[in-house]
Amino acid sequence: MASLQTAEVALLEQPVDAFDGLPDFTTESYKDAYSRINAIVIEGEKEAYDNYMSIGKLIPDQAEELEKLGRMELRHMKGFTSCGRNLGVKADMPFAKEFFAPLHGNFQKAFKEEKLTTCFLIQAILIEAFAISAYNVYIRVADPFARKITEGVVKDEYLHLNYGQEWLKANLKTCKEELIQANKANLPLIKSMLDQVANDAAELHMDKEELMEEFMIAYQDSLNEIGLDNREIARMALAVVV
């Protein structure tokens, strides 16, 4: 059985509140990192809008509902644009476009092939879980202006996740195999996207480890909701390990 090192015992006795401080939002290094993180968030919301509009074309009877969701994403985009403006930061949009390119490419391919399951996995599960996890972590370390906006966005984002879940849940019998395949191809992209922004996120006091954990929680929750059991999800999550 495990036992404790002296240092660990000592650590258990330390007050830990000192580690919870907010970053200095005015430094150049903060603003520099923010220009990329903010751009990713703005681009992510725009991608989400485009994706929901695309999915609407594949299921025309749901197009109106999906357009509503898409418009919500556009509102989020505007909110986040104002967060950057508030800090005097210009978002680095070319960086963000490149950042999303692989996932964007996979979505477009699936859309052209009319692979609705893959489209939903990418947008309604992976991108939404990625966004929710980032926002949940960001809220804890954001400036007061951005915090308020992000809190509002998170509420909406939980709605989107449910929408994609509902469709996949209703169609699980026929879409499970494609879901698993699509996950294998796309989950590693999320991992590498997180790796790419780890340093910038750290500048904003967002831990990579915490971001990944929040993502896995949202990812696991939504797959659970769809009807997969914990072991199936663990097998799917293996795609981030190997």
Added chain:
Amino acid sequence: MFGLIGHPTSLKEARSKLKKLGYDHLGEGDLDVWCSAPPQLIEKVQVVNPQGKVIQGAYIDSCFVPEMLSRFKTARRKVLNAMELAQKKGINITALGGFTSIIFENFNLLKHQHVRNTTLQWERFTTGNTHTAWVICRQLEINAPSIGIDLKKAKVAVIGATGDIGSAVCRWLSKRTGVRELLLVARQEKPLQDLQNELGGGRILSLECALPEADAVIWVASMPRTLEIDSSKLPNPCLMIDGGYPKNLDGKVSGEGIHVLEGGIVEFFKDINWSIMELAEMEKPYRQMFACFAEGMILEFENCHTNFSWGRNNITLEKMDFIGKASVKNGFSTLNLKNQLQVTVA
């Protein structure tokens, strides 16, 4: 429904066990993967007490491993996320096992009541410390006489006397058991003096001075791996009850007349159909468990949906009486030396 939040005893152990249970992601994952892993509701279980009352329960693995103790933010997240999951699953009363309650207490997690969109309801959780303290006291009362120690004439040292469990044990031993003398050992002087005043007795000593005098020693503190005990200086006979977590006393002391008993462990009167207790390395995993876990079950059996054990130094003798009585009634007995079970009647 009752819940248990537990965790593996090491990363190595965790990976092999979770792989066996079909959790490939965690089975293959290194420490980084575990640090980012969500809590898992591993298994649901049904338990029936001697009166035939049936309750349902769930075991949640927080995916914490002791290797994370040096990463306090990670440890904190693991505990809060597991508690959030328990609440989201609608569990009435969840016991915080292993390091979970230690982290909760020491990292002051009361300040972190909001986890994502969940506000944790503290009344749904218990540290299980009241039952643990009662079980340890009973273990002393039952086992000391069996190796020739007359408690009325014995000096009993409590290592970690000022902690939540330690102080409750001291209260019970001085008011109920009536030992000859209590030797109080802890790191900080002020809480020790407060405890001594409260008890109206007991002698404050260093660990080194207490051990050669103590006929029985109750360990309820985390012990550094570097701690060494000179067995030749201990009285013969000597009963050592290892009530701390993790339990690592066994390898430190041995010798004629020295009896080491794992403290705070109970045995249910019949097998429980769960696989998860193998993780806790119990000798009889289908019956034995930490007393803190059992407290969750007892509270569910008794429809006592409240944070029965909560905060520090709130354990009263009345609470110990209540949980002790309910423990026996619901089919639990204490672990004793040589695994000879005795009916524990308080």
